[in-house]
Amino acid sequence: MRTPRRSGHFDNSHSRWVARLKVILPLSALAILSTLFLVADRRGANGVSITDTVTLDRLLTEGRVANPSFSGVGDGGASVEFLAEEAKPATDDGGDVEASRLRGTWQSVSGAEVTLTGLHGRLFADTGDVAVDGDVNVIDSQGYRLASEALKIDGVTKNIVSPGPVVGTGPATRIEAGGMRIEQRAGTPLAIFTDGVRVIYDPNASE
Numbered sequence: 001m002r003t004p005r006r007s008g009h010f011d012n013s014h015s016r017w018v019a020r021l022k023v024i025l026p027l028s029a030l031a032i033l034s035t036l037f038l039v040a041d042r043r044g045a046n047g048v049s050i051t052d053t054v055t056l057d058r059l060l061t062e063g064r065v066a067n068p069s070f071s072g073v074g075d076g077g078a079s080v081e082f083l084a085e086e087a088k089p090a091t092d093d094g095g096d097v098e099a100s101r102l103r104g105t106w107q108s109v110s111g112a113e114v115t116l117t118g119l120h121g122r123l124f125a126d127t128g129d130v131a132v133d134g135d136v137n138v139i140d141s142q143g144y145r146l147a148s149e150a151l152k153i154d155g156v157t158k159n160i161v162s163p164g165p166v167v168g169t170g171p172a173t174r175i176e177a178g179g180m181r182i183e184q185r186a187g188t189p190l191a192i193f194t195d196g197v198r199v200i201y202d203p204n205a206s207e
Contacts, residue, residue, distance in 0.1 A: 068099070081105050084121065095125035102132060114140045118151075129153060144170035148180075166193070174200040 068087040085101035104116040119134030133150035148166045161181050168175040178195025 090122065097123045097125075099123070114138060144168065144173075146180075172201060172203050174202075 065088070066086050067083070069081060069083050082102065082104040084099035084103075087097055087099040090096035090098050099121040100119065102116070102118045102121045105113060116132070116136070116138045118132035118136040120132070122131045124130070130153040131150065132152075136148045136151050138146040138151075146166060146168045148162045149164055150162065152161050152163065162179055164179065166177050166180045175193065176196075176198040177193035180194065181192045
């Protein structure tokens with residue numbers, strides 16, 4: 001692996017790598033239906049960072065690292081920790097980071113948590129976007145689950161978008177849609193299901 005080229009004022013591998021990651025959006029999570037809430041992501045000094053020097057050195061010298069962790073705090077105070085089985089620089093050498101078998105935990109300022117899992121992820125260095133794909137699942141503490149093949153978190157607008165079909169399930173409820181967008185308005189999360197929305201409510205269904 002080629003060592004990332006950086007300007008001369010970065011005097012060690014740790015500072016070079018942290019500088020690259022400053023613009024990367026922290027992974028965020030979402031919940032669905034009536035209990036939806038969105039982590040506030042953030043680019044800049046409080047973006048995703050890797051602070052373990054050993055992890056950084058291995059990533060730079062070996063080209064990959066096992067069991068990396070990423071963390072960040074959003075504008076609204078929500079915190080997120082993102083764990084992966086493995087991370088490595090993207091093969092196109094554009095400064096992005098690719099990760100496999102992701103698991104994220106998001107916690108609101110009130111202590112509510114959701115988890116997000118996916119087979120693959122990519123953190124885009126130029127835009128701050130985060131893409132998660134492959135058997136994506138989002139689960140909240142009340143038992144609601146959203147399943148999709150892919151989600152993308154926009155680094156500028158803080159919106160979460162599912163470009164394809166989504167299926168949500170929860171206590172006595174099922175929702176299907178061709179697409180979905182989640183955004184915050186005045187600090188309140190709003191979920192917008194699009195492209196043919198179907199909601200099924202069965203109070204007798206087993207949970």
